[in-house]
Ligand SMILES: NC(=O)c1ccc[n+]([C@@H]2O[C@H](COP(=O)([O-])OP(=O)(O)OC[C@H]3O[C@@H](n4cnc5c(N)ncnc54)[C@H](O)[C@@H]3O)[C@@H](O)[C@H]2O)c1
């Protein structure tokens with residue numbers, strides 16, 4: 001394999017994972033970030049985010065990795081430069097492109113003499129490839145006072161990793177999508193990803209290769225199609241989850257069980273069993289932001305996108321439904337103490353962006369409840385990022401349960417299955433558990449003395465449960 005020189009701009013979830021993965025594959029990678037605190041941690045071999053396997057892979061790839069805040073130390077030599085900075089939502093739903101703009105300018109000002117592929121890995125609106133091209137060109141010409149002639153080409157290479165399994169998803173992707181107009185750019189990126197495409201690298205022990213893993217398909221497309229693939233994929237997954245939540249809400253009314261329904265439809269190969277887990281609904285840094293961006297793009301072109309819009313409405317309404325479940329059980333929320341199990345938007349991450357737990361906490365607080373929360377890894381992030389939110393944080397789930405009126409499981413951390421549930425029930429003022437992810441063993445919880453309320457499980461099931469005396 002030919003080792004290539006790579007620069008990655010932005011060392012967040014995507015940039016760092018990409019940089020570390022490419023370094024592990026044997027490329028020489030320089031990661032650039034503007035955040036000195038992140039760089040200080042990275043230089044000590046520490047990951048600034050909680051992501052299983054990331055620090056281990058950083059250690060294995062150490063010899064091929066450098067970290068800097070200087071574009072000049074990364075870009076001039078690079079054959080490939082990734083833009084992996086954030087694209088958060090603006091109030092109108094469209095993405096804030098200020099970081100992409102700054103990165104593109106920084107790249108243009110530091111382009112070297114060799115041919116370089118500038119790769120958009122950030123999730124960016126359709127047409128951003130052309131826009132980035134013009135920014136890089138303008139910055140180059142402004143800096144050097146001469147025309148830019150074929151020094152670079154822009155490609156789109158959307159990222160599909162999931163937080164919590166970012167290393168696994170980067171080493172063993174379902175597909176790699178590359179959009180480019182210039183065949184030279186395609187060739188460079190084919191060579192860059194060749195070890196991944198052919199799966200010719202040794203699998204790290206902590207991230208074993210899936211059984212029956214074959215070559216990874218490389219999808220080549222034009223720029224606009226590659227950009228649209230990313231938004232369409234996230235929108236489709238969001239629709240799938242909102243769809244099952246809508247059916248779950250009906251299942252509750254008609255006395256059906258959503259887990260049976262999901263399995264029954266999912267085993268149809270055309271539908272598939274994955275992403276049919278009903279519950280609190282989706283959150284995280286991408287689905288909310290990217291569905292909003294897709295709708296904003298539609299508006300720009302005079303096109304309504306009612307399916308994507310409905311997926312969002314169902315999703316955000318689902319959070320309110322959890323509060324309604326608690327209210328139905330407790331009658332009055334004012335003055336009650338509610339313990340949230342899980343704050344992160346999904347397990348195995350400390351990311352709180354658009355986390356359903358925070359939204360639910362705010363709604364409960366508005367109704368006068370006292371909110372407590374436990375999370376195995378996200379408490380520090382919560383304290384740091386939301387200092388004004390009146391939530392009491394607990395390191396110990398048993399202490400969280402002490403004298404609480406109800407628990408609401410929001411994030412399906414595996415350790416919650418192993419809690420001492422009889423002791424939790426004993427500690428509570430009333431042993432009520434709303435399982436917002438249908439994650440716990442209902443029978444075991446009933447045996448432990450809980451009133452158990454799931455999602456998408458009809459009244460028939462609920463009536464099997466002994467009502468708990470007011471106390
Ligand atoms: N998080 C995910 O799971 C995920 C998955 C796929 C795609 N994406 C997309 O990838 C992009 C990055 O997302 P993320 O979650 O990694 O973001 P992030 O916020 O975790 O990281 C962005 C990083 O870029 C740095 N940065 C900002 N401006 C910079 C500049 N001018 N020069 C250098 N560094 C700069 C920030 O300091 C930060 O460390 C977004 O467009 C997102 O939609 C994210």
Ligand SMILES: O=c1ccn([C@@H]2O[C@H](COP(=O)(O)OP(=O)(O)O[C@H]3O[C@H](CO)[C@@H](O)[C@H](O)[C@H]3O)[C@@H](O)[C@H]2O)c(=O)[nH]1
Nearest residue numbers: 159160161162163241275276277281282283284286345346
């Ligand atoms: O059946 C399911 C599956 C997921 N979720 C929720 O959906 C959200 C998103 O989960 P997941 O997709 O696993 O995590 P992300 O890290 O947000 O990854 C999504 O967003 C990334 C950013 O664009 C993409 O790269 C990934 O492909 C895409 O899965 C979380 O709140 C989950 O709890 C459900 O409620 N039910």
